[in-house]
Amino acid sequence: MKRQHAIKPMANFAGAWRALFQSLSPAIREWAHSDGLVWLHLLKTVTAGLLALGSAMLLDLPQPRIAMTTVFVLMQPFSGMVLAKSFYRILGTAVGAVAALVLGALFVQQPELHMLGMIVWVSACIAAAVRYRHFRWYGFVLAGYTAALIGIPNVATPEGLFLAALTRAAEVGVGIVCSSAVSALIVPQRSGLALLQTLQVRYGNFTAFAADVLSRRVDRRAFERRFAQLVDEIVGFEATRIFAAFEDPAMRSRNHRLGRLNNEFMHACTRLHALHQLLKRSHGSDAAPIVRRIDPYLRELAALLSLQRDVSADGSHLATRLREFQATLPRRIRQTREQQGHASAEALADFDTASELLYRFVDEWTKYCDSYATLAQRKLSPRQETKNSYSSKTSSYAVAFTFIRSATVMGMAAWFWLATDWPSGGLGFIGAALACALTSIAPNAPKMAVQMALGAALGTLAGYVFTCYVYPNIDGFPLLCIVLSPVLALGAHLAACKRAAGLGVGFSVFFCLLAGPDNVVTFEPDLLVNNGIAVTASMLLTAIVLATVFPADMDWLIERIMNDLRAQAVLACRGQRPKLNQRFQSSTHDLASQLRALLARRSRRRRHALRWMLATLEVGHAVIDLRDEVAHAEYVQALHPRWSAAVDRVLDHLAQLFERPDARALERAVVSVRSAIWIAQDVLDAVRTGPDRRHDIQRILSCLHFIRTALLDNDAPFKQRYPTNVESATRAIFP
Incomplete structure (x- = not known):
């Protein structure tokens, strides 16, 4: 009886605990899918950073802080992001190390030529990163500023360049392995x-x-x-x-x-x-x-x-x-x-x-x-497994603009370093290269550069406190992890916020790079402050140049990208038909997305760009349908000898309208569509007894009529920009 009385309170306690857990479970689940994911990301980032630091120290690498810096550049909420960035970072680091060795061998103890070669290389890598976006962007960016990180500190000592490249690759490799392992093994977010x-x-x-x-x-x-x-x-x-x-x-x-x-x-x-x-x-x-x-x-x-x-x-x-x-x-x-x-x-x-x-x-x-x-489903039919490629498209003018902008910023930083012989001038050049690279595809590059500069300044202040007051008063790696965790978590949290991403990146990267602990810690606060000033000043210089000399929304650049967008309609008129629809759709959407990123929200220019995108999609897609239907109905040429010439004239005049939109080109396009509609109506009268052929001609007429309505739309961008009474040329389209 006593045993039964003892079990009963335990059962009541378990039931009460289960009821309490069930009552809290909705709130817990909601927290786990919102703020809980943020805390998980911070925990994994700090864990990976400290693991990389400890591993690099254990391997006796000269600069373990580089491994920790790599983690904060790599870590993302999803493991796939980390693995993709790691893959491209390995490639970029290898290529950048080779480039640093080649430049060092070509320009031994020739700082001016070495800096010129470095500027060209880094600018070319940043321009290629803009051309090949997504995570390929990261590989090109790494190839650029890794060469700067390796080559700039060894301009005067080329004999140590090869060893510097090897140790830098080893330190980066430790950071890659630690960030990938932690992301993929500790509560992975797929x-x-x-x-x-x-x-x-x-x-x-x-x-x-x-x-x-x-x-x-x-x-x-x-x-x-x-x-x-x-x-x-x-x-x-x-x-x-x-x-x-x-x-x-x-x-x-x-x-x-x-x-x-x-x-x-x-x-x-x-x-x-x-x-x-x-x-x-x-x-x-x-x-x-x-x-x-x-x-x-x-x-x-x-x-x-x-x-x-x-x-x-x-x-x-x-x-x-x-x-x-x-x-x-x-x-x-x-x-x-x-x-x-x-x-x-x-x-x-x-x-x-x-x-x-x-x-x-x-x-x-x-x-x-x-x-x-x-x-x-795991297995599909051969038709369902057909490959559909997405053709990304970047304006060549935007690529060239990025190259010139980056070369100008880094050239100014290099000139100041060589002219003043400032000991921290090399780090200033590296800061300018990092700012140009990391802001190359940012929607608001000057704002991000300013945030990175503020983050670098805060990282320098925090590094000064740690160098003067924290590192001398602690002993052992566990205590080092305890004091570093809050600072690293703060940087990771800021980097995860969309509005303060640049601040978090600048703080995390430059705190680790300037004041991260090494196996042999050097207490030189004056050098730390000097380096912090150089990095902050170079990033502010980058922000000023990006905002005043080379703003991304310059009228001529936007107009060139708009020309590339309209050129997709020309592609629809003149391109090769196999897989033309896929190339047209993906490249048009890609260019439109780039324009939306460059232009300010809720602006007239952004609405104008959107309407050009809609008009390009509308007319281009109808033209591709028309070409497909005309190719299917090859017999029409035998029924009307002027049919092929009329269709070619429609395609040619539509291409000219999107190449050089003006009132005359618009009127020519409307008249050519009108002529093609007349001929198609004559052919329709001749094939009314055959249902299949009648349906073919009706589909062709629908394509032509839709193109005509698009050209006459009062909301069309070419109609708003070049008003003309083209309706007078179309009064007799339908007898």
């Missing part, structure tokens, strides 16, 4: 899981957005803002897909699938935009009552998409419903069109084009749903 979660969120958000657009509940400004966000999501997805493949074999096996999924998402977005544009243009026109006849089908499709919001399926359910809707759509559209016997030819053309765009959007969205549903 970027693959984050990528799949991002796909799920994007799928649900776009389904809801498409339903709102089809229900005509989204105005023009709201649509443009949301579409711009979709562009950033498409480009950001490619970066995430690259580093997710580094950490997980399953993600590597799905890499082609994910690329195809992103490609199909781009197509679906473009189809939705085209349909929205046509519906917007028809609103308030004479054709509006006829185009409104398609609204029941739009509402039906919107209802199907709205149902998917509450279905936690993989997309196969919606794909099945969409295929059923698509199978009955042509017959129902024909029945609706037959009831509009007294409508004008232009109104019927609007109706036919809207119907064709609706059918194509359903087709693209069905393909996207099918691909989304196959993410959980």
